[in-house]
Amino acid sequence: MYVVVSCPRCGELILANTSNKTRSCTNCGYRLDIRNQKPLAKAETPADAVEVMKKLKAMKAGGEEWKPNFNRLK
Ligand SMILES: [Zn+2]
Numbered sequence: 318m319y320v321v322v323s324c325p326r327c328g329e330l331i332l333a334n335t336s337n338k339t340r341s342c343t344n345c346g347y348r349l350d351i352r353n354q355k356p357l358a359k360a361e362t363p364a365d366a367v368e369v370m371k372k373l374k375a376m377k378a379g380g381e382e383w384k385p386n387f388n389r390l391k
Pocket of ligand 1: 324325327328342343344346347
């Protein structure tokens, strides 16, 4: 399973595999514990995860406030 989480320090969207415990932020390098983060979105496959990331980034770029709502991604 893959999850998209938001960096607690800088807000960057981070794609993480839930088989890993921690993930470093690609923007600020902050090491976050994946299991302590509330996922913004979930995906089963890497391809789905990439699609979800694209949508979230597009929304962020468009100034749309993201609220966790998994149904919206379908
Ligand atoms: Zn960060």
